[in-house]
Every structure is written in C-alpha cells, then in structure tokens.
Amino acid sequence: MKLWGIDLGGTKIECAVLDSNNHLAVITRRRLPTEADKGYEHILSQIKKLVDIVSEELGEQPTKLGFATPGVLDPATQTMKNCNTVCMNGKPMHQDLEAILQVPVKLANDANCFALAEALMGAGKHYPDAEVVFGVIMGTGVGGGLVVHGKVIGGQHGIGGEWGHNILEENGEPCYCGKAGCVEKVIAGPALEKYYAEHSGNTLKLKEILDRHLAGIDELATATIERLLEYYGRAISTLTNVIDPNLIVIGGGVGNIDLLYTEGYERIKKYIFNDKKITTPIVKPVLGDSAGVFGAALL
Structure with a gap:
C-alpha cells in the first residue's frame, strides 16, 4: 500500500509517497514552490498540480492523502487557524482539498507530523x-x-x-x-x-x-x-x-x-x-x- 503525504510549507509544497509494505521505504519525493503571495486559491492549484505530477510519475492516483499544515484545522468550525501562511486562516481547507483532489484527506499541524514521523520512523525506532x-x-x-x-x-x-x-x-x-x-x-x-x-x-x-x-x-x-x-x-x-x-x-x-x-x-x-x-x-x-x-x- 502506498502512503501519500504532502508538507505544505510557506515556500515549498512537498509530496512524498511511502511503501507501507516495504518498511516505509520512500518511493518518490517531489516539490513545487508554494507561491503563497498569489493567494489561497493559487496554493490549492499548486497542490493539485503537484499531485498530478506524482500521479503521472507513478501511473496511479492516490486513494487518500495526508497533509502537514502550517496551522491547524479547527474541529468546531472546520476552518484553518494559527497559520503563519496567513491567507489560509479562516479557510475550509479540508473541504476544499477533498473537492479539488477528489479523495479523502487528513490534516495535521506540521509539528504533529514531525512528532509522528520521529516516533514511527526516526528517533522512536531506538525506543x-x-x-x-x-x-x-x-x-x-x-x-x-x-x-x-x-x-x-x-x-x-x-x-x-x-x-x-x-x-x-x-x-x-x-x-x-x-x-x-x-x-x-x-x-x-x-x-x-x-x-x-x-x-x-x-x-x-x-x-x-x-x-x-x-x-x-x-x-x-x-x-x-x-x-x-x-x-x-x-x-x-x-x-x-x-x-x-x-x-x-x-x-x-x-x-x-x-x-x-x-x-x-x-x-x-x-x-x-x-x-x-x-x-x-x-x-x-x-x-x-x-x-x-x-x-x-x-x-
């Protein structure tokens, strides 16, 4: 099974695909500039462009996607908050990503993603x-x-x-x-x-x-x-x-x-x-x- 993830940074958007059947080996990684100064809708289009590039490379579409975000999705309002990429704040990013990508997505703060990766793939392997x-x-x-x-x-x-x-x-x-x-x-x-x-x-x-x-x-x-x-x-x-x-x-x-x-x-x-x-x-x-x-x- 392939695990697709996207790290949504202020300057770059990175996609990685891991192989869960092979000790989480990295299948591919690709990056595009975020170009956040062009606004929220442009960020969404860059994400879609990156997913399309990786999909073409692998010859298949993702069935679901995880996102590391610079802020957090408020569980009550389902809108983003605390983002240092400020054009994301107040936006229904979870809903918009699912609409543009046509697959289920899961969002988490980038610090949570750091902790998860280190726990399961990094320092945590020694403990x-x-x-x-x-x-x-x-x-x-x-x-x-x-x-x-x-x-x-x-x-x-x-x-x-x-x-x-x-x-x-x-x-x-x-x-x-x-x-x-x-x-x-x-x-x-x-x-x-x-x-x-x-x-x-x-x-x-x-x-x-x-x-x-x-x-x-x-x-x-x-x-x-x-x-x-x-x-x-x-x-x-x-x-x-x-x-x-x-x-x-x-x-x-x-x-x-x-x-x-x-x-x-x-x-x-x-x-x-x-x-x-x-x-x-x-x-x-x-x-x-x-x-x-x-x-x-x-x-």
Whole structure:
C-alpha cells in the first residue's frame, strides 16, 4: 500500500509517497514552490498540480492523502487557524482539498507530523517501548506535537501539543497570540537574540552568542545561554509533569544546542514533580527536514 503525504510549507509544497509494505521505504519525493503571495486559491492549484505530477510519475492516483499544515484545522468550525501562511486562516481547507483532489484527506499541524514521523520512523525506532512521544520544535518559534500509541493527539480544539504558548515569564515580551511571556517569547531563537541585543547593545546570531559563552569571553552571552537553560528546564518540566512522555524529540535550530541535553537536562530536575529525578530520554531528531512530509504520509 502506498502512503501519500504532502508538507505544505510557506515556500515549498512537498509530496512524498511511502511503501507501507516495504518498511516505509520512500518511493518518490517531489516539490513545487508554494507561491503563497498569489493567494489561497493559487496554493490549492499548486497542490493539485503537484499531485498530478506524482500521479503521472507513478501511473496511479492516490486513494487518500495526508497533509502537514502550517496551522491547524479547527474541529468546531472546520476552518484553518494559527497559520503563519496567513491567507489560509479562516479557510475550509479540508473541504476544499477533498473537492479539488477528489479523495479523502487528513490534516495535521506540521509539528504533529514531525512528532509522528520521529516516533514511527526516526528517533522512536531506538525506543520501541515509547508509547507516548512528544515532539518539540524550538527554532524561530516554539511548537510541539503529541503522539500516543502511534496516533497524533489533536485535542478538543485542535491545539494538542502547543506548549509554546503557555506563559513562562510573568510580564514578559508580548506575543502575537495576545498573551505575554509565552515560552516562544523566551526561548525561541529570535527571543534569545533579542535578549542579548537589548542587554549588550550588540546584535548577534544565536550561534555566535553560544560560541562566545563557550569561550568564556562574554558575560552577557553567558547570561543569555543561562536564561535559555533555566527557562528550558522549567518549560520541559511542565510538559513532563502533565504528560510524562516516554520520549521527547527536539527539532528546530535551537534544538541543535548540545547544552540542552546536558546542563539543560539537569535544570529539568529542579522543577519536575518527581523528587528531582528524570529518566525521560530527550534526543535530537533523525529525519531532518523530511519529518513533516513523512509524518503527513503516516497520517
């Protein structure tokens, strides 16, 4: 059986087809530009064009399709929300995709697709007994996805896994979601870079800040990384207290910082409701930027 998935990104649309009869081997992958600036209807036409290209290549049409989306389909209104490709917001994308493609489709947030792919095809393969997997995204923003027994948990409002918009710092930076001090406004890459710039008067990329901290030559760089580690410990401890996953996989650019898996891991112990003990494996992803499209296929 062929599993078709589409990752609907801001700049590209990617389709992958997996072979469920052959250890989820990749049969083909194709991409087209999203061209989101041309509007919602154009995005739909690009999706249809891509599906037609892959169908012609394989000599068959899909019988169903999974989609990784930049936002989420609201279960109540059946319209998209929280999309950074803003022309999708408020649109009945599930209905429109089924109409244009003439097959059943299933939509999930891209973070959920990341979590699903890593659970079933990536890091989770090294932890076969992990029944509950949380996929963390720490990059330009902060998001996440929850997978239980191989299934995405979307939740009542479709926002399952959205740990990035819990308040982490009282009276912190305003967030686009309407609150202030969200996890995303504290430990996402741009938030950390802003913190350093405001306190040092010098604008640096996060990697440069990290390098200066590791070299021991910049007290404000060290304060910035200390801020990351401390608040990371608090935020992950909250996830653990509520969900207690068997495995946490951290994607995104900030997730590449090795200190998160050593010093950051120790910070979690300060806040976890378990007598300062944690045994949860917290690991880097295996699939790279393939996770979104593979997760879509696995839906």
